[in-house]
Amino acid sequence: MQRWRSVLRTPVGLTATLSTGAVLVLAVIAPILWTDDANAIDTGNILAGPSADHWAGTDNLGRDILFRTLVATRLSVELALAATAIAVVVGLLLGAAAFLLGRRSGRLVSAGINIAVAFPGILLALFFAVVFGVGATGAVLAIGFAGAPSMGRLTQTLVAGIAARDYVAAAQVAGVSRVRILVRHILPNVSEPLVVNATIGAGGALLSFAGLSFLGLGVQQPSYDWGRLLFDGVSSIYVNPASALAPGAAVLVAGLAFNLFGESVAKVFGVGAVGGIPTLAVSDAAPAADQAAVATPTHAVSDVVLDVRDLEVSFPGPHGPIRPVRGLTFAVRRGEAVGVVGESGSGKSLTALAISRLVDDLGRVDATRLELLGHDLRAADTRAQRQLLGTSLAMVFQDPMTSFNPTKRMGGQLAEVARHHQGMDRRSALARAVDRMRAVRIDDPEHRTHQYPHEFSGGMRQRAMIGMGLMGTPALIVADEPTTALDVTVQQQVLDLLAAIRAADDVALVLISHDVAVVGQVCDRVLVMYAGKIVEDLPAADLSAGARHPYTRALVAAVPDMDTDLSQPLAVIPGRPVDPADVPAGCAYAARCPLATAQCRTDEPPLTTDPAGRRVACWRAGEPIDIEIQDREIDLEEVEAS
Structure with missing residues (x-):
């Protein structure tokens, strides 16, 4: 209301609001008061x-033109609003097609939108008017379908921006269908710019409808709107110029009022006519009636929670498939904590997305086995x-701010998980949310459930995100x-919380991180990834002193500690990570490795297992790295280039 008051204080805002209100009031009362006089x-x-x-x-029957213009307000506004509604609905369907159908099928719809947008709207309206026929109904459909491509383009842009957010991925993990995500979690967050553009579009529809009626393609006698009155008035313009001036002025004033009102609404919402708004983070799930369908695993029950074998993720590229995970x-x-470390681009996060079935439509996930609690995730x-x-x-997820809906209270977002997964009523689900907030050490959870995400600190939001995951009974x-987004103190609190949850409920944990020190502190076992492959698998206790792969030792050496000589340059890994689209022959790390030989550059080392169960993929695993050799490999020019 404060923003609306500030807009009303401006001359344009006040004028737009009063004029639009006057047009709408006139549309209601004019036919009641003056229909008899007009006829x-x-x-x-x-x-x-x-x-x-x-x-x-x-006019040519002696009927009062002013009264007819006033009475025509209702039909003119009704038809314009009906055409706008059609444009919005069809535009929403077109804009959401890429999200609902997937990228491949959505491309066809997107191509159609791009072609339609390239044509002027009035040409599309004339084309559809011929298709749907002469008359008010045909004109409404014509103008509605002509305005749909621009609305579809806007919707497509907004939906694509929101669909890439973490909360959508969380909803997909929770089992929400794409239609449900769109209706409940995406469209509410794009409503403001759509309302703004629909309001402005109503003014354009009003002008377009008057144009079609003026051309004789719209409203037909004995009905009349402003365009029809203008058509009739032009025939006698030399006898009575006012016969065309009155309906023409009505079209101009009403169209200008709707457009200015749309701009005022944009200022109230704080967005432009094609602007964006905050995103939504709500978890959801499939109906609880399906729980029985997943109660019996396809394989014998064991302590293995996640079983991954020969997992590959590929994407189409200009010269063939690109395999970021190989x-x-x-x-x-069960109860085990496995850390996954490596530089950016090594395939860590993509592995997690593949496990969660969140790889986008262009990606292809292949595996000999990919099972969660014995259930085949490839099905x-x-x-x-x-x-x-x-x-x-x-x-x-990494950023807790994008994982929650900024427009909904925290308790309701957590409670929704329990309502859909466990069939709880609203009261019981909210009580469960309070309990889970307390479990993740959020103070005063009864009060906190009624707050919004922006009222939580970064650490509290991350703990609430963990609490949302605990609304069910996760095994992983x-x-x-x-x-990553937290300061050191809060980071330790979150890590302690994850460790406590794992110990209390025997939950398995896969922790993806760039920080080798964090992984060594929290995890039991560490997977080191490079260029989409596991190059070493070893106990976390052996990470500092027992690593055998040169890359693992380089990662550990790059982390400063209390014994680091501050007078010397910090240790770095020379060169750059391998481009997934151009993985060299042999060992992918050979170009950066101080121990690399000719064999390393031609033959890819297999991932072998030693008697202790540790795995490493290196031809020279465990060999000492000569400090002089390493110093020669790392010079300032190469560090700056990397």
């Missing part, structure tokens, strides 16, 4: 000019499988860089 025929006063009795003169094999057991997407992912897998938590 009264006076054959003795045909085509009369303006006078005290007829301020705008009369043949990963590992397992995570077709069904409600039962979404239910499995929603109850047994919890995702903790996948935490993708959960502490």
Whole structure:
């Protein structure tokens, strides 16, 4: 209301609001007050000019033009609003097609939108008017369909921006269908710019409808709107110019009022006519009736929570498939914490997305085995499988601010998980949310459930995100860089919380991080990834002193500690990570490795397992790295280039 008051204080805002309100009021009361006067025929006063009795003169039947213009307000506004509604609905369907159908099928719709937008709107309206026929109904459909492409383009842009957010991925993990995500979690967040553009579009529709009626393609006698009155008035313009001036002025004033009002609404919402707004983070799930369908695993029950064998993720490229993840094999057991480390682009997060079935439509996920609690994640997407992912897998994303809906209270967002997964009523689900907030050490959870995300600190939002994952009974938590956006103190609190949850409920944890020190502190076992492959798998206790792969040792050496000599340059890994589109032959790390030989550059080392169960992929695993050789490899020019 404060923003609206500030807009009303401006001359344009006040004028737009009053004029739009006047047009709408006139549309309601004019037919009630003046229909009889507008239809009264006076054959003795045909085509009369303006006078005290007829301020705008009369038409060819002696009917008062001013009264007819006032009465025509209702039909003109109704038809314009109907056409706008059609444009909005069809535009929403077109704009959401890429999200609902997937990228491949959505491309066809997008191409159609791009072609339609290239044509002027009036040409499209004339084309559709011919298709749908002459008359008010045909004109409404014509103008509605002509305005749909621009609305579709706007919707497509807004939906694409929001669909890339973490909360959408969280909803997909929770088992929400794309239609439900769109209706409940995306469209509410794009409503403001759509309302603004629909309001402005109503003014354009009003002008377009008047144009079609003026051309004889719109409203037909005996009905009349402003365009029809203008058409009739032009025929007698030389006898009575006011016969065309009155309906023309009405079209101009009403169209200008709607457009200015749309701009005022944009200022109230704080967005432009094609602007964006905050995003939504709500978890959801498939109906609880499907729980029985996932109760029986396809394999014998064991302590293996996640079983991954020969996992590959590929995307189409200009010269063939690009494989950011190349043949990963590992397992995570109940209660075990496995860390995944590596530089950016090594495939860590993409591995987590593949496990959670969140790789986008262009990506292809292949594996000899990919199972969660014995259930095959390669199977077709069904409600039962979404239910499995929603109850047994919890995702903790990097940025907690984009994981919650800024327009909804925290308690309601957590409670929604329990309502849909466990069939709880609203009261019981809210009580569960309070309990889970307390479990993740949020003070005064009864009060906090009624607050919005912006009222939580970064650490509290991250803990609430973990609490959302605990609304069910997860067997596996996948935490993708959960502490990156947090300061050191809060980071330790979140790590302690994850460790406590794992110990209390025997939950398996996959922790993805760039920070080798964090992984060594929290995890039992560490997977080191480079160029989409696991190059070493070793116990976390051996990470500092027992690593055998040169890349693992370089990662550890790059982390400063209390014994680091501050007078010397910090250790770095020379060169740059491998481009997934151009992986060299042999060992992918050979170009950066001080131990590399000719064999390393031609033959790819296999991932071998030693008697202790540790795995490493290196031809010279465990060999000491000569400090002099390493110093020669790392010079300032190469460091700056990397």
